[in-house]
Amino acid sequence: MSNPSTTTAPPPVQLLNVQVDGVWHQFPKGTRVIEACTQAGKYVPRYCYHPKLSSPGNCRMCLIEMGMPKMGADRKPETGADGKPVINWIPRPQISCAQDVAEGMGIRTDSPMAQECRKGVMEFLLINHPLDCPVCDQAGECRLQEFSVEYGNDSSRFLEEKVHKPKHVDLGPRIVLDDERCILCSRCVRFTKEIAKDDALGFVDRGSYSTLTAHPGRRFDNNYTLNTVDICPVGALTSKDFRFKMRVWFLKETRSICTSCGTGCNTVIGSREETMYRQTPRENNDVNSAWMCDYGRLNFHYLHDERRLTAPLLRQADHTLQPVEWRKAFATAAQQLREFKGEEIAVVASARMTNEELYMTRRLADALKCSLVDVVPRTGEADDILLSADRNPNTSGAQLLGIGGDKLGSRLAEIVEGVRTGKIHAVVCLGEDLSEQGLDAKVLEELPCLVAMSILPNATTRAATVVLPGSGFAEKRGSMINVKGRLQRLNHAIPSPGDARDDWEILRDLIQALTGSNGLYMIEDVFKAMSNDVSALQGLSLSKIGDLGVQVVTEAESREVPKTPLETATAAQPT
Amino acid sequence: MEIPAELERTIDEVITHYPASKRSAVLPLLHLLQEHFGFISKETADWVATKLELQPINVLEVVTFYPMFRAAPPGQHHIRVCRTLSCAMGGSYKLMNDLCELAKIERPKHAGHGTPFTVGEDGRFSIEFVECLASCGTAPVCMVDDDFYENVSRESAAEILAKYHEASPQTVS
Numbered sequence: 001m002s003n004p005s006t007t008t009a010p011p012p013v014q015l016l017n018v019q020v021d022g023v024w025h026q027f028p029k030g031t032r033v034i035e036a037c038t039q040a041g042k043y044v045p046r047y048c049y050h051p052k053l054s055s056p057g058n059c060r061m062c063l064i065e066m067g068m069p070k071m072g073a074d075r076k077p078e079t080g081a082d083g084k085p086v087i088n089w090i091p092r093p094q095i096s097c098a099q100d101v102a103e104g105m106g107i108r109t110d111s112p113m114a115q116e117c118r119k120g121v122m123e124f125l126l127i128n129h130p131l132d133c134p135v136c137d138q139a140g141e142c143r144l145q146e147f148s149v150e151y152g153n154d155s156s157r158f159l160e161e162k163v164h165k166p167k168h169v170d171l172g173p174r175i176v177l178d179d180e181r182c183i184l185c186s187r188c189v190r191f192t193k194e195i196a197k198d199d200a201l202g203f204v205d206r207g208s209y210s211t212l213t214a215h216p217g218r219r220f221d222n223n224y225t226l227n228t229v230d231i232c233p234v235g236a237l238t239s240k241d242f243r244f245k246m247r248v249w250f251l252k253e254t255r256s257i258c259t260s261c262g263t264g265c266n267t268v269i270g271s272r273e274e275t276m277y278r279q280t281p282r283e284n285n286d287v288n289s290a291w292m293c294d295y296g297r298l299n300f301h302y303l304h305d306e307r308r309l310t311a312p313l314l315r316q317a318d319h320t321l322q323p324v325e326w327r328k329a330f331a332t333a334a335q336q337l338r339e340f341k342g343e344e345i346a347v348v349a350s351a352r353m354t355n356e357e358l359y360m361t362r363r364l365a366d367a368l369k370c371s372l373v374d375v376v377p378r379t380g381e382a383d384d385i386l387l388s389a390d391r392n393p394n395t396s397g398a399q400l401l402g403i404g405g406d407k408l409g410s411r412l413a414e415i416v417e418g419v420r421t422g423k424i425h426a427v428v429c430l431g432e433d434l435s436e437q438g439l440d441a442k443v444l445e446e447l448p449c450l451v452a453m454s455i456l457p458n459a460t461t462r463a464a465t466v467v468l469p470g471s472g473f474a475e476k477r478g479s480m481i482n483v484k485g486r487l488q489r490l491n492h493a494i495p496s497p498g499d500a501r502d503d504w505e506i507l508r509d510l511i512q513a514l515t516g517s518n519g520l521y522m523i524e525d526v527f528k529a530m531s532n533d534v535s536a537l538q539g540l541s542l543s544k545i546g547d548l549g550v551q552v553v554t555e556a557e558s559r560e561v562p563k564t565p566l567e568t569a570t571a572a573q574p575t
Numbered sequence: 576m577e578i579p580a581e582l583e584r585t586i587d588e589v590i591t592h593y594p595a596s597k598r599s600a601v602l603p604l605l606h607l608l609q610e611h612f613g614f615i616s617k618e619t620a621d622w623v624a625t626k627l628e629l630q631p632i633n634v635l636e637v638v639t640f641y642p643m644f645r646a647a648p649p650g651q652h653h654i655r656v657c658r659t660l661s662c663a664m665g666g667s668y669k670l671m672n673d674l675c676e677l678a679k680i681e682r683p684k685h686a687g688h689g690t691p692f693t694v695g696e697d698g699r700f701s702i703e704f705v706e707c708l709a710s711c712g713t714a715p716v717c718m719v720d721d722d723f724y725e726n727v728s729r730e731s732a733a734e735i736l737a738k739y740h741e742a743s744p745q746t747v748s
Binding site: 206213 | 617630631632633
């Protein structure tokens with residue numbers, strides 16, 4: 001269950017003695033000074049430095065005082081009364097982001113010189129920065145605001161007129177740029193060049209007039225543009241999708257994963273009360289580094305679609321679908337299903353369902369004595385960065401749980417044919433639409449029993465005899481296994497609309513209506529039962545998965561986590 | 576935009592001076608092209624990008640960073656007036672006004688960044704402020720094309736301009 005990337009023993013790393021604010025620490029060789037300070041509990045403020053990007057050292061915010069051991073006549077470091085090297089302090093400040101620690105190095109993160117430097121850099125940065133914080137979308141998560149509180153002056157000495165630059169620049173389909181707010185840290189320029197491999201942004205003009213821009217006539221439009229909004233330390237780059245929708249300090253943050261493809265990028269869902277407003281990438285160096293694609297990030301608005309199914313529906317004698325109570329819906333579905341033998345029933349599930357839901361699907365099929373069960377495969381174009389060709393988030397989970405056989409979708413044709421020829425009389429369709437498999441509304445309407453679980457109406461729910469409204473990915477807990485075989489967790493961020501229910505509960509209650517009590521009361525019970533049945537999940541529980549997931553099966557798809565040229569070079573470097 | 580075959584041969588040769596990274600050839604190429612065309616048009620910048628296998632933004636950054644690269648055509652003769660300390664104290668702002676008046680150039684009040692130089696209506700002269708021309712003892716100084724003039728007064732400015740009038744009497748429409 002250990003991560004395959006760590007199974008080979010790493011080469012021994014040399015540890016270096018470094019003094020940070022008077023205390024000696026040990027750091028592995030190759031540690032950036034700024035990272036060493038963080039590890040020593042001394043956070044150094046920074047704008048341009050980002051651990052996943054190259055270090056241009058242009059913002060000057062991370063200036064610190066640095067020194068090296070004083071060398072004696074014998075070219076050996078002189079030691080003081082404490083037996084530690086005596087440090088010769090460099091009289092000028094140094095940037096901590098572009099230098100690695102060295103043996104005997106001394107660092108002062110909070111000396112009068114370092115404090116004065118920060119204050120000076122803050123004053124320069126604020127000279128031309130508009131003070132439009134009350135209407136700025138970055139307010140509340142703005143580094144400039146935060147560091148102003150910690151290191152800024154309480155008043156401005158600047159009497160001259162501020163430089164004016166382009167505002168409301170339509171940089172691309174998803175990004176708006178305010179050049180007056182830009183502090184020229186170049187994180188976005190480096191991200192799009194180094195990670196997105198789309199060298200689209202740059203600075204034109206010079207000095208006080210330096211302006212971030214895309215080339216005239218070129219749109220900033222790759223599938224990773226919104227990451228620049230995340231890493232922009234100020235409100236220069238904002239997301240067209242999110243801006244002005246909600247002040248960030250009202251957002252509740254829920255750790256989850258993206259369910260738009262098999263990569264399963266780790267995310268933070270930002271929600272307030274019943275509404276999800278955004279999702280942003282969460283760092284996981286075994287999955288997505290610190291990034292996610294725009295397609296996955298924005299693929300959540302359907303959760304708030306006004307057509308959401310919010311109550312169970314039953315087909316009436318007049319052929320209309322009418323809302324009913326859950327108990328009635330389960331009883332009717334069970335009654336209809338009991339009319340048929342196992343071989344007359346098919347179950348079509350979805351690899352967008354969680355492991356827990358797929359496990360319950362398996363139990364449902366067992367209860368129905370039905371062996372014709374499959375999952376609908378879903379593919380798209382992959383890229384070399386994060387987007388997987390497998391657009392189902394839990395294909396590996398479906399395979400591990402043995403739903404749909406070795407090759408997902410291989411029995412779909414048989415199911416479709418069975419429905420057409422009348423061999424199959426009852427279908428349980430979970431989170432999919434049978435019309436996409438070539439069964440038109442007319443054929444579906446003739447089925448005497450069609451139980452459909454879905455969150456949005458589709459041709460199948462419209463033709464169903466019983467409709468069971470389920471929950472979207474942000475409305476439930478559960479686990480999924482990504483294409484690399486990593487078991488990860490979804491978390492509950494917002495409630496399901498109306499009477500819609502958690503999918504695993506719907507399946508549990510349906511099984512209960514068919515076969516009586518099954519002793520599953522909480523999702524933890526489902527996971528426990530599942531881990532008893534599936535050897536790869538043995539010993540695990542939802543809480544043991546943790547926020548970063550665990551490796552449970554060998555990877556189905558080898559996908560490199562995006563690395564900067566620097567990271568690649570560091571990884572290849574012998575220590 | 577057409578690049579003469581001979582210029583392109585020179586350019587190709589210059590690129591070979593930078594075996595480690597063709598990107599380093601951006602500056603020399605822009606100099607050669609500005610010498611030929613008088614300015615760096617958008618097409619010229621894009622041509623350089625294609626030539627050096629760069630994104631156009633990479634070239635645009637360089638063109639806009641250095642003030643001596645012009646993004647628009649100058650006049651037939653280009654005047655540079657020094658405005659660094661010694662010349663500024665020695666009357667370079669007055670010299671700028673005199674030259675503009677004599678050469679019939681209407682310099683916008685906020686000329687400077689973005690529109691560093693101004694072309695006269697007849698297209699004969701264009702003018703801009705530059706930083707130190709390295710002759711602080713003879714301030715104020717200016718250059719017309721590649722010729723250098725020291726201790727320039729209103730009178731000598733008129734004489735200088737007349738010289739270029741004679742040299743190229745035709746008026747560009």
